Amino acid sequence: MWCMPHPQKPEHTLVLLDTEGLKDMQKGDNQNDCWIFALAVLLSSTFIYNSIGTINQQALDQLHYLTEQTDLIKSKSSPQQSDVDNSANFVGFFPVFVWTLRDFSLDLEINGISITPDEYLETSLALRKGTDENTKKFNMPRLCIRKLFPKRKCFIFDRPGDRRQLSKLESIQEDQLNKEFVEQVAEFTSYIFSYSDVKTLSGGIRVNGPRLKSLVQTYVSAICSRDLAFEESAVLTLAQIKNSAAVQKAIAYYEEQMNQKIHMPTETLQELLDMHRTFEREAIEVFMKNSFKDVDQQFQEELGAQLEAKRDAFVKKNMDMSSAHCSDLLEGLFGHLEEEVKQGTFYKPGGYYLFLQRKQELKKKYIQIAGKGLQAEVMLRKYFESKEDLADTLLKMDQSLTEKEKQIEVERIKAEAAEAANRALAEMQKKHELLMEQKEQSYQEHMKQLTEKMEQERKELMAEQQRIISLKLQEQERLLKEGFQNESLQLRQEIEKIKNMPPPSPCSIL
Numbered sequence: 001m002w003c004m005p006h007p008q009k010p011e012h013t014l015v016l017l018d019t020e021g022l023k024d025m026q027k028g029d030n031q032n033d034c035w036i037f038a039l040a041v042l043l044s045s046t047f048i049y050n051s052i053g054t055i056n057q058q059a060l061d062q063l064h065y066l067t068e069q070t071d072l073i074k075s076k077s078s079p080q081q082s083d084v085d086n087s088a089n090f091v092g093f094f095p096v097f098v099w100t101l102r103d104f105s106l107d108l109e110i111n112g113i114s115i116t117p118d119e120y121l122e123t124s125l126a127l128r129k130g131t132d133e134n135t136k137k138f139n140m141p142r143l144c145i146r147k148l149f150p151k152r153k154c155f156i157f158d159r160p161g162d163r164r165q166l167s168k169l170e171s172i173q174e175d176q177l178n179k180e181f182v183e184q185v186a187e188f189t190s191y192i193f194s195y196s197d198v199k200t201l202s203g204g205i206r207v208n209g210p211r212l213k214s215l216v217q218t219y220v221s222a223i224c225s226r227d228l229a230f231e232e233s234a235v236l237t238l239a240q241i242k243n244s245a246a247v248q249k250a251i252a253y254y255e256e257q258m259n260q261k262i263h264m265p266t267e268t269l270q271e272l273l274d275m276h277r278t279f280e281r282e283a284i285e286v287f288m289k290n291s292f293k294d295v296d297q298q299f300q301e302e303l304g305a306q307l308e309a310k311r312d313a314f315v316k317k318n319m320d321m322s323s324a325h326c327s328d329l330l331e332g333l334f335g336h337l338e339e340e341v342k343q344g345t346f347y348k349p350g351g352y353y354l355f356l357q358r359k360q361e362l363k364k365k366y367i368q369i370a371g372k373g374l375q376a377e378v379m380l381r382k383y384f385e386s387k388e389d390l391a392d393t394l395l396k397m398d399q400s401l402t403e404k405e406k407q408i409e410v411e412r413i414k415a416e417a418a419e420a421a422n423r424a425l426a427e428m429q430k431k432h433e434l435l436m437e438q439k440e441q442s443y444q445e446h447m448k449q450l451t452e453k454m455e456q457e458r459k460e461l462m463a464e465q466q467r468i469i470s471l472k473l474q475e476q477e478r479l480l481k482e483g484f485q486n487e488s489l490q491l492r493q494e495i496e497k498i499k500n501m502p503p504p505s506p507c508s509i510l
Contacts, residue, residue: 008193037066045199047095052102055124064141067148097149104156121154150471155188204460205292214238243299246290251306254283265322265373273438276311281445288453322373330383333362349400381420
């Protein structure tokens, strides 16, 4: 494998995959050739078939043998596609076929009229009329190649130099080579640079470096295990790897944004949930951008569950930070008051109300301090509850109060506590409602982005289907022009079946 920045397309990489030659005498195994052919076809966007000399029956038979082994390359179809010729599935991800003929010595002409290399290829693939066995054998490899590679190209190359030069080609300067050969190479490379597309899998999945690595590993593993659903297996394996990574990437983005943008503790839960909603939406966008073929929305559901867990963790962290901060403030503010109690300052007639006065003054100061967070009232109530015994002792020991006055004060304290408990209950209910509302918003956001992505994928699949139909229509027109009505009609029927295939149906995420 040789990689280089694409000379004409910015931010693209040109990858050359070179295989060992076919018909290796040392291997002595045609199966080895089939695997090489399968890998080359599956991995490339432009498949260059390099042979020596002219296109003859032997060359076509050899290529036919390889293409005939399409049972090695199975593209698992949906039930709706079961009655469609399997070549329709192959065309969707098979590469452009380029036949290069080295050391070509024929004059390119028919009946004295010059023809192009492409016309030479099409002439070589032309069918014969007839129904006898010899005609069937003649047509079979040509039909197979035409059906699997409807988009094809041909280049011819003269010998690059004389016999003495051929043994030291690597050290010879370009201007010493056969001029026609140099021009032919320039034309060939110009075509490859200009017209070789990005490798795309079925469903419009564009292959990049990491995906190419996964494809190679998956295909080789499939060969070794004889799991022959190559393309489907590769896409699903690739989807598993990339969708799992997409979930982690989205979660990492969410955590980074929440940690950077939220200043805890927040004054209200709503403030935190508003931030969560923003970054959740953006995290879902990150996932959608980096995921594909998420069957049954398995990974999107996982993302939703992880985002909800992360949200709950941030809510808890926010409350814990507020609680800790408020606890420190209360200890600082009320610490001196507790010292006075220990020193007996309030153990005297009128001491209880003096204690309450000081307590209210400190409470007012506490309320006025900003940045306490949403646990401010809860922590104040808990602090006062923890000092109830102290206040009760001062009330009982205050000799300036009558028993009736003390009883009234006890009732007032009970009423105040009940009111605080009701407020706490109402706050808990409000928190629950906010979280439920946010959960519904989260669901709607997932559905919105899923619907948008599915619509985009539907358009891409329809475009892919149209591309397949267009290529098959071109082949059907060629057959019709050549006078092969039956073959043309069969291809037309296949095209109609592809057209009538139902579009991808939408799915719901629960």
